[in-house]
Structures are given as structure tokens and as C-alpha cells.
Amino acid sequence: MKLSIVILAAGKGTRMRSNLPKVMHSVAGRPMLAHVVNTARSLKPDTLIIVHGHGSDIVKAAIDGEDITWVEQAEQLGTGHAVAQVLPHIDDDSALLVLYGDVPLIQTQTLNELLRMSDESSIALLSCELADPDGYGRIVRNNSEQVIAIVEQKDASLQQLAIEEINSGIMVIPAHYFRSAYPRIGAANTQQEYYLTDIVELAVRDGLAVNASVTDDEDEILGVNDRIQLATVERYYQERAAWQLMTDGATLIDPSRIDIRGEVSVGYDVVIDVNVIFEGKVRLGDGVTIGSNCIIKNSNVNTNTNIDSHCVIEDAIVGENCNVGPYARLRPGTVLKDNAKIGNFVETKNAEIGVGSKVNHLSYIGDSVLGNNVNIGAGTITCNYDGANKHKTTIGDNAFIGSNTALVAPVKIGKGATIGAGSTINKDAPDDELTLTRAKQSTLRGWQRPKKNK
Numbered sequence: 294m295k296l297s298i299v300i301l302a303a304g305k306g307t308r309m310r311s312n313l314p315k316v317m318h319s320v321a322g323r324p325m326l327a328h329v330v331n332t333a334r335s336l337k338p339d340t341l342i343i344v345h346g347h348g349s350d351i352v353k354a355a356i357d358g359e360d361i362t363w364v365e366q367a368e369q370l371g372t373g374h375a376v377a378q379v380l381p382h383i384d385d386d387s388a389l390l391v392l393y394g395d396v397p398l399i400q401t402q403t404l405n406e407l408l409r410m411s412d413e414s415s416i417a418l419l420s421c422e423l424a425d426p427d428g429y430g431r432i433v434r435n436n437s438e439q440v441i442a443i444v445e446q447k448d449a450s451l452q453q454l455a456i457e458e459i460n461s462g463i464m465v466i467p468a469h470y471f472r473s474a475y476p477r478i479g480a481a482n483t484q485q486e487y488y489l490t491d492i493v494e495l496a497v498r499d500g501l502a503v504n505a506s507v508t509d510d511e512d513e514i515l516g517v518n519d520r521i522q523l524a525t526v527e528r529y530y531q532e533r534a535a536w537q538l539m540t541d542g543a544t545l546i547d548p549s550r551i552d553i554r555g556e557v558s559v560g561y562d563v564v565i566d567v568n569v570i571f572e573g574k575v576r577l578g579d580g581v582t583i584g585s586n587c588i589i590k591n592s593n594v595n596t597n598t599n600i601d602s603h604c605v606i607e608d609a610i611v612g613e614n615c616n617v618g619p620y621a622r623l624r625p626g627t628v629l630k631d632n633a634k635i636g637n638f639v640e641t642k643n644a645e646i647g648v649g650s651k652v653n654h655l656s657y658i659g660d661s662v663l664g665n666n667v668n669i670g671a672g673t674i675t676c677n678y679d680g681a682n683k684h685k686t687t688i689g690d691n692a693f694i695g696s697n698t699a700l701v702a703p704v705k706i707g708k709g710a711t712i713g714a715g716s717t718i719n720k721d722a723p724d725d726e727l728t729l730t731r732a733k734q735s736t737l738r739g740w741q742r743p744k745k746n747k
Contacts, residue, residue: 303346322554371486
């Protein structure tokens with residue numbers, strides 16, 4: 294059978310108390326819907342459909358992909374009604390997998406197991422047994438333990454409310470059967486909506502098998518209806534991500550104090566201190582150490598490099614055996630070659646720092662290329678912006694730049710050159726020579742420091 298996946302994402306999410314559509318609220322730095330779409334794509338469906346409604350423009354703008362068919366549910370009349378909107382876009386010989394844009398933790402392996410339990414003459418649903426099933430629809434079985442119905446909590450009897458097996462809402466239905474059965478789904482319930490769950494009782498009447506795949510991971514079926522549940526799902530996601538990093542070879546000083554908002558790959562013997570945030574795609578080589586309170590975005594940090602505390606690294610490449618920080622900021626376009634050092638309160642941008650070169654403290658290096666074994670003194674800045682355009686500074690191998698130097702780009706400092714402390718350099722400096730600019734020092738005798746008026 295073909296596989297058609299429909300993701301329901303039309304709801305407003307009133308309890309979120311937000312102008313943002315519910316499925317656009319973030320888990321691990323991405324909209325909940327984006328997580329579900331990525332999981333759906335991992336199943337390689339023949340058709341991928343998102344049912345949208347509230348805040349459609351925002352939702353469609355946030356989710357990329359030519360593989361997605363967008364279908365509007367103009368009126369929110371229940372889950373059954375939402376699925377019915379996709380009927381013109383699916384073939385009868387397909388299995389229809391129903392997912393939800395506010396259930397972001399569902400896993401590929403779980404869905405594959407569910408799909409294996411379905412065929413063209415049966416329905417498969419995902420259930421879970423909970424000690425506290427409050428808020429969920431209950432799975433009703435007969436004396437032979439066969440599923441015969443799903444009852445929503447608001448419509449359940451006291452006996453049915455005692456059932457601990459709950460419905461996740463995720464199910465696989467033969468498309469041809471849903472097409473024929475949907476007109477028989479009524480709205481005779483407290484919500485006056487067309488429940489997708491009613492398809493189960495109809496299927497039993499029509500002689501179709503209903504198979505339940507019971508997951509033992511209740512976290513992955515959690516839906517989000519308010520900000521408290523959103524925070525709960527975020528913690529579950531981060532816990533999973535932390536466990537994966539430790540499985541891959543990283544030591545986390547406190548696994549509960551790390552945030553992963555993207556994809557992080559680690560080598561062996563990586564050590565990550567507390568309150569570190571990873572965003573986008575980050576790669577950490579063997580033996581890398583990350584100090585506390587760092588933010589690392591879309592960057593590669595190579596073997597045996599130490600990132601000290603309170604550093605921000607974005608769109609940068611850091612070589613092997615480097616030292617960065619504390620309190621350093623590597624902005625986009627920064628490349629540190631092996632054995633380079635960036636010290637405290639140093640900012641770099643669009644800068645290549647050569648092998649063994651050092652920018653130890655209190656400096657700004659932008660739009661620059663530094664050769665090997667360059668030493669940059671404290672307080673040095675590259676004046677790369679003239680108010681309209683950026684200009685480049687080039688510094689040759691083994692150059693020594695004295696403290697409090699301003700290098701006014703475009704400018705070239707030669708190999709082995711020395712720049713005297715306190716200089717403003719706006720012309721090229723030759724190789725192996727001392728270049729400096731200083732005003733004459735003078736002393737004003739009898740000068741008195743101003744006094745504060747009473």
C-alpha cells in the first residue's frame with residue numbers, strides 16, 4: 294500500500310493564550326509542527342499533507358518543502374472533519390497515517406511498528422497505559438481483549454473512566470475505508486464535533502480488525518495544549534537529547550542543565566559543563582571541553598580544543614588544540630587555525646586567525662587575515678568599517694602588535710613586523726621593522742584636577 298500522512302495543524306490553541314498558532318510554539322528552538330514534519334518525512338511517505346486553519350500564513354511560512362500538500366480546514370469541526378478535508382488528495386489504495394502538529398516527540402520507530410500492524414482490511418491505533426489517564430480518550434476492549442471502541446473522556450461513563458489504556462489519537466486507516474465510513478460519523482457528542490475516534494466503532498461493526506500498538510513511552514505521545522505542557526515537553530526533549538550525547542561519548546556535568554536546539558554530534562571524551570546552549574548544527578571533536586554558560590551555534594570545534602566559560606560562538610570553525618575565552622565572542626566567518634588562542638573579552642568577525650596566533654584580551658578583530666604566530670596586544674582593534682563599507686586588515690606571520698593599537702583598514706602589516714603600543718596605523722607596515730605613531734609627551738606644571746561643585 295501507498296503511505297499518505299496527514300498532520301492536523303488547524304487548531305488555534307486557546308489555552309496557550311497567544312496570538313501565535315499553537316503548532317508554531319517552539320520545542321528545542323523549532324516549531325512543534327517542524328518536529329512532526331521531520332518525523333513524517335523519515336517514513337518516506339508517498340503523500341504528505343498538512344491540514345491548516347488558524348494562522349495559516351504564519352504556519353505555511355515557517356514550514357519549508359515542496360513535498361507538502363497544504364489543505365485548509367476553514368471550520369474546526371473535529372478531527373474526523375479535519376481528516377476528511379484531505380480525501381481529494383489521496384488514493385484509495387493508500388494507508389492513511391494521522392499525526393498531530395502539537396505532538397512533537399513521536400518517534401519514527403514507534404510509527405514504523407504501528408504501520409506494521411495495519412493493512413488494507415484493518416485499522417491500527419497507538420495506545421498507552423497510564424496510571425493517571427485524565428484528559429485522554431479511553432480504549433474500550435471486549436472480554437476477548439479486542440478493541441471495540443474509543444470513548445472521549447467527556448462522553449465516558451464512570452466505568453469507562455476507570456480504564457487506564459488511553460488513545461494517543463495517532464492511527465492508520467485504509468483510505469478507501471475512511472472515504473466510505475466518514476459520512477456515517479455523527480456529531481452527537483458534548484462537543485458537537487466529528488470525532489475521528491468514532492471510526493473505530495464503525496470499523497468493528499463492519500468487520501474490520503482494530504489493532505492497538507501499545508507504547509511504553511508515554512512521553513512521546515504527549516500533546517501540548519497550554520504553556521505548562523509545552524515546558525514539560527521541552528524538558529522531555531532535552532532529557533532525550535542529553536542521554537544521546539552521553540551515549541555518544543560526552544560527559545555532561547549535569548544532564549538537566551543543557552539545552553540542545555538543533556543537531557549536535559560529539560567525538561569521544563567530550564566534556565560539557567552546565568548551562569550550555571547548542572543551536573543549529575554543531576560538531577565537537579574528540580577531547581573538546583566546553584565551559585559553563587556558553588552558546589554555540591552552527592559551528593565546528595575540533596579535537597582537544599578548550600572553550601572556557603561564557604563564550605558565544607556562531608557560524609565559526611575552531612581548529613585543533615585551540616583555547617577560547619572566557620567571555621569571548623566568535624561571530625560568523627571566524628576561522629581559528631590549530632593552536633590559536635582567543636582570550637577574555639575578545640570579539641572576532643569574518644576573521645581568519647593563523648596557526649599558533651594569539652589574541653589574548655580586550656580586542657576586536659574583524660574582516661581580517663592573521664598569519665601564523667601573530668601576537669595581538671590587549672586593546673587592539675581593526676577599524677574595518679568606514680561608515681559605509683567594510684575593509685580588510687592583513688597581518689603577516691610572526692608579527693607583533695602592541696597594546697592599544699588601532700589598525701585602520703584597508704591596511705597590511707608585514708611579516709615579522711612590530712607595531713608600537715598605542716599606535717594608529719593607516720598605512721602598510723613593512724616586514725621585520727618597528728612601526729609606530731605617537732604624539733610628543735608633555736607635562737603641564739601646576740595643573741589642578743577639577744573639583745566637584747558643592
